[in-house]
Amino acid sequence: MSKVILTGDRPTGRLHLGHYVGSLKRRVELQNSGEFDKIFIMIADAQALTDNFDNPDKIRDNIIEVALDYLSVGLDPEKANLFIQSYVTELTELTFYYMNLVTVSRLERNPTVKSEIQMRNFETSIPVGFFTYPISQASDITAFKATVVPVGEDQLPMIEQTREIVRKFNATYGNGEEILVEPKALIPENSICSRLPGTDGKAKMSKSLGNCIYLSDDAETVRQKVMSMYTDPDHIKVTDPGKVEGNAVFTYLDAFATDESFAEFLPEYKNLDELKDHYRRGGLGDVKVKKLLLNVINKELEPIRARRAEYEKDIPGVYEILKKGSEAAQKEAAATLAAVKAAMKINYFEDSALIQGQQERFNNK
Ligand code: TRP
Numbered sequence: 181m182s183k184v185i186l187t188g189d190r191p192t193g194r195l196h197l198g199h200y201v202g203s204l205k206r207r208v209e210l211q212n213s214g215e216f217d218k219i220f221i222m223i224a225d226a227q228a229l230t231d232n233f234d235n236p237d238k239i240r241d242n243i244i245e246v247a248l249d250y251l252s253v254g255l256d257p258e259k260a261n262l263f264i265q266s267y268v269t270e271l272t273e274l275t276f277y278y279m280n281l282v283t284v285s286r287l288e289r290n291p292t293v294k295s296e297i298q299m300r301n302f303e304t305s306i307p308v309g310f311f312t313y314p315i316s317q318a319s320d321i322t323a324f325k326a327t328v329v330p331v332g333e334d335q336l337p338m339i340e341q342t343r344e345i346v347r348k349f350n351a352t353y354g355n356g357e358e359i360l361v362e363p364k365a366l367i368p369e370n371s372i373c374s375r376l377p378g379t380d381g382k383a384k385m386s387k388s389l390g391n392c393i394y395l396s397d398d399a400e401t402v403r404q405k406v407m408s409m410y411t412d413p414d415h416i417k418v419t420d421p422g423k424v425e426g427n428a429v430f431t432y433l434d435a436f437a438t439d440e441s442f443a444e445f446l447p448e449y450k451n452l453d454e455l456k457d458h459y460r461r462g463g464l465g466d467v468k469v470k471k472l473l474l475n476v477i478n479k480e481l482e483p484i485r486a487r488r489a490e491y492e493k494d495i496p497g498v499y500e501i502l503k504k505g506s507e508a509a510q511k512e513a514a515a516t517l518a519a520v521k522a523a524m525k526i527n528y529f530e531d532s533a534l535i536q537g538q539q540e541r542f543n544n545k
Pocket of ligand 1: 186188189224317320329
């Protein structure tokens with residue numbers, strides 16, 4: 181069976197370091213591993229509209245931001261198909277058929293949907309489109325026969341829901357055949373990368389909390405953000421012993437620093453463990469640790485910024501990449517939709533045996 185990746189992001193803002201360690205970096209590695217037959221990376225504008233239907237400009241403006249973020253981290257349109265969800269209208273058609281296979285109570289139990297409903301104060305009036313987006317996400321995944329879906333941990337319930345839909349579809353309509361493919365989620369190996377805290381130490385980087393470092397932030401912006409990061413509030417004097425746990429600066433170092441970072445930027449320490457020990461003992465100031473972090477982050481972001489600057493010079497070219505990718509994605513989804521419709525016996529005009537058979541029946545009446 182061929183190995184296919186599908187994943188994507190809602191275009192509701194620029195992508196940040198949380199996206200980067202949680203998913204983007206891995207995608208680029210997977211892309212460059214050469215192990216996959218096809219890779220689809222989707223800008224999920226239709227899904228973004230399910231909770232931003234009244235703010236279409238926000239979605240429209242962020243398509244290019246997300247596309248630039250993708251290209252600048254090293255997703256390569258020659259190897260990965262970058263496309264826009266709404267262009268592939270087959271996805272909405274699949275969603276309509278999959279809706280028959282999912283119960284309202286099953287959707288209500290989806291933990292991601294549950295917490296999103298709370299976050300958005302949708303409790304008393306949930307838009308139907310939003311409520312059913314897990315079904316549409318199943319269409320995104322199955323339309324491309326994805327075998328692997330690299331996502332953050334919060335997306336696991338979506339993949340589980342997709343697997344259920346696939347099983348139900350195949351059992352109901354497959355006639356012994358596997359029309360749809362059950363995907364597997366691929367989540368970050370380490371829990372820090374799964375959930376990078378904000379610069380304020382809060383649980384998650386999130387645009388609404390204003391605690392993000394964006395991939396498109398320039399060096400000066402990153403400097404200001406890192407220098408004002410949350411550390412250990414009880415570490416007041418340099419000589420005070422400090423806490424590493426829950427200290428966002430150290431959490432980021434956990435996510436980004438390697439032994440080479442120390443050799444390059446802070447050779448008095450061999451590795452992060454030594455630095456942590458010193459901080460815990462006391463005698464190590466926050467500024468020194470933050471400067472290390474700043475260097476480490478900037479080293480990671482420098483090539484990303486350089487690529488972004490190149491693509492920013494040719495915005496029509498970026499849209500062309502998305503258009504080509506969307507056309508190719510549509511072909512792929514159309515083939516799956518045709519198979520789905522045939523399995524569901526709603527392919528009347530393609531089925532000459534049906535028409536002929538009925539003719540004979542009427543002739544013999
Ligand atoms: N739900 C994802 C997010 O919040 C975006 C998304 C839409 C997606 N369809 C997908 C991710 C299919 C993986 C597979 O960012």
